[in-house]
Amino acid sequence: MAKVNGANVNGANVNGPNGNGSAVIDLKGVAIGYGAEAPPVLVDVDLSVGRGSFVAIVGPSGVGKSTLLRVVAGLHTARAGAVTIHETKKPGHRPVSLVFQDARLLPWRRVAKNVRFGLEGLPISTAEREERVAAALRLVRLDDYGRRWPYELSGGQRQRVGIARALAVDPDILLMDEPFGALDAITRHSLQDELLRIHRETGKTVLFVTHDLEEAVHLADRIIVLGGSPARIVQDVRNEPGRESGGFREQVEQLRSGIADNYSI
Amino acid sequence: MRQPLKLHSSIALSALGVGAFLLAWEALARSGVVPAGLLPSPSAVPGAFLAEFRSGTWQAMVFASLSHYLSGLALGTVLGITFGTAAATWGVWDAFQAWVVRMLRPIPSIAWIPFAIIWFGVSKSAATFLIALTVFWINYYATYSAVRGVDKDLIELGHAFGQGGLIPRLFKIVLPGALPGILSGVRAGLGQGWMTVVAAELFGISGLGARMSDASGLLATHIVVLYMVTIAALYGVCDFLFMQVQQRVLAWQK
Numbered sequence: 466m467a468k469v470n471g472a473n474v475n476g477a478n479v480n481g482p483n484g485n486g487s488a489v490i491d492l493k494g495v496a497i498g499y500g501a502e503a504p505p506v507l508v509d510v511d512l513s514v515g516r517g518s519f520v521a522i523v524g525p526s527g528v529g530k531s532t533l534l535r536v537v538a539g540l541h542t543a544r545a546g547a548v549t550i551h552e553t554k555k556p557g558h559r560p561v562s563l564v565f566q567d568a569r570l571l572p573w574r575r576v577a578k579n580v581r582f583g584l585e586g587l588p589i590s591t592a593e594r595e596e597r598v599a600a601a602l603r604l605v606r607l608d609d610y611g612r613r614w615p616y617e618l619s620g621g622q623r624q625r626v627g628i629a630r631a632l633a634v635d636p637d638i639l640l641m642d643e644p645f646g647a648l649d650a651i652t653r654h655s656l657q658d659e660l661l662r663i664h665r666e667t668g669k670t671v672l673f674v675t676h677d678l679e680e681a682v683h684l685a686d687r688i689i690v691l692g693g694s695p696a697r698i699v700q701d702v703r704n705e706p707g708r709e710s711g712g713f714r715e716q717v718e719q720l721r722s723g724i725a726d727n728y729s730i
Numbered sequence: 731m732r733q734p735l736k737l738h739s740s741i742a743l744s745a746l747g748v749g750a751f752l753l754a755w756e757a758l759a760r761s762g763v764v765p766a767g768l769l770p771s772p773s774a775v776p777g778a779f780l781a782e783f784r785s786g787t788w789q790a791m792v793f794a795s796l797s798h799y800l801s802g803l804a805l806g807t808v809l810g811i812t813f814g815t816a817a818a819t820w821g822v823w824d825a826f827q828a829w830v831v832r833m834l835r836p837i838p839s840i841a842w843i844p845f846a847i848i849w850f851g852v853s854k855s856a857a858t859f860l861i862a863l864t865v866f867w868i869n870y871y872a873t874y875s876a877v878r879g880v881d882k883d884l885i886e887l888g889h890a891f892g893q894g895g896l897i898p899r900l901f902k903i904v905l906p907g908a909l910p911g912i913l914s915g916v917r918a919g920l921g922q923g924w925m926t927v928v929a930a931e932l933f934g935i936s937g938l939g940a941r942m943s944d945a946s947g948l949l950a951t952h953i954v955v956l957y958m959v960t961i962a963a964l965y966g967v968c969d970f971l972f973m974q975v976q977q978r979v980l981a982w983q984k
Contacts, residue, residue: 563890571884571906573907582891583892586898614982
């Protein structure tokens with residue numbers, strides 16, 4: 466049964482990290498803006514994400530969801546605040562990796578070489594590298610597709626390759642930026658279920674940006690709602706993932722009304 | 731809308747077109763409307779070829795021109811791609827060289843012939859220099875715009891997966907991404923290069939162009955036509971071979 470832990474318009478984080486206890490991401494007072502002059506679009510983000518948890522970030526477009534993800538990935542600098550990644554100190558991995566909405570495969574690399582992309586430059590043997598590529602392709606059920614060119618794949622398959630590439634670097638945190646947003650409904654549902662299975666099997670921490678509330682409620686064990694102008698965290702909700710869970714509809718409606726209350730244009 | 735033609739009928743029509751063109755030319759040359767020395771008949775060309783081939787002149791001229799062409803082409807292509815990439819990726823360098831490029835670019839390479847001869851003499855180096863110059867600008871601009879056009883999202887992808895440093899970014903993202911545009915430039919240079927070969931050799935550097943110039947001085951116009959056809963054939967072979975390579979290298983494109 467899904468339960469609402471609380472909404473806090475001040476942006477203070479009412480939940481401690483969930484998952485198995487220790488936090489893997491700590492955001493303190495993070496603000497995001499574009500350009501030095503423009504006012505910030507997102508402010509006061511305090512967020513602590515527990516290792517192994519699946520956190521969805523939802524909110525209307527333009528609140529800086531994707532940019533928040535890029536701040537965690539180190540691709541965008543926060544206007545203010547502190548971002549801490551509690552990285553596992555082990556060789557041959559990257560602390561964070563990213564799955565993009567458009568899959569973003571390199572068209573001139575075959576599938577296996579796309580998956581290998583993030584492993585290049587890591588201090589691992591060629592044999593281990595190839596083994597990790599094969600394992601990542603197995604995990605997304607594309608074992609036999611290593612020799613294909615990206616243009617030979619369907620949209621869903623391309624996105625699986627994007628997920629395999631992100632998992633191959635054995636990240637502490639898997640950042641996903643509306644990864645299924647461009648897919649048709651049937652493919653989207655099957656990939657959502659695949660992702661739940663992969664999350665169970667790998668125990669990776671997932672930070673998942675989406676504008677689709679049903680997707681968030683289906684996948685995440687915690688849902689962060691951004692809203693307002695400038696946006697901040699308006700709800701921080703514990704959730705029981707799964708479309709079949711008893712409170713699915715109520716949870717979706719609860720989030721929807723929460724967003725409507727805080728949504729001003 | 732045009733109806734697409736079947737392959738064999740399109741080949742047949744092309745052959746028919748070439749045949750009709752040669753026939754009309756032959757008829758015009760034999761009709762006596764044009765004085766014989768001014769317009770050679772196409773049927774005189776095979777005989778001219780045999781004579782030139784037996785004496786070894788044809789082979790020597792083809793070899794000389796090919797060696798000018800290939801060395802100029804290689805030099806101009808490598809430098810054009812290198813400088814085009816540098817200007818497109820390094821803003822400081824781009825700004826530094828922008829006005830020099832604007833001043834030098836509109837000067838046709840033929841206009842450099844006096845300097846080529848002063849600097850290098852009537853020599854292979856002079857021809858190489860002129861051909862390289864022509865090919866350089868084509869590759870410079872093709873590479874510049876191809877590199878500038880590389881998808882910024884792929885650059886971000888590189889940063890996200892630890893490939894954001896100058897060397898991996900250049901060799902794993904930028905150059906492969908720009909490759910289709912760069913190769914279009916190389917191919918355009920392949921064609922323009924032949925034009926410069928002839929122009930440079932018309933000034934006396936030994937090769938196809940010089941032979942044409944000599945023959946025209948003697949009003950041996952059938953020999954001029956022979957070398958025109960030779961140039962067209964050499965260009966056709968180069969372009970065909972390059973396209974085969976290009977298709978292999980770009981097999982990842984649908």
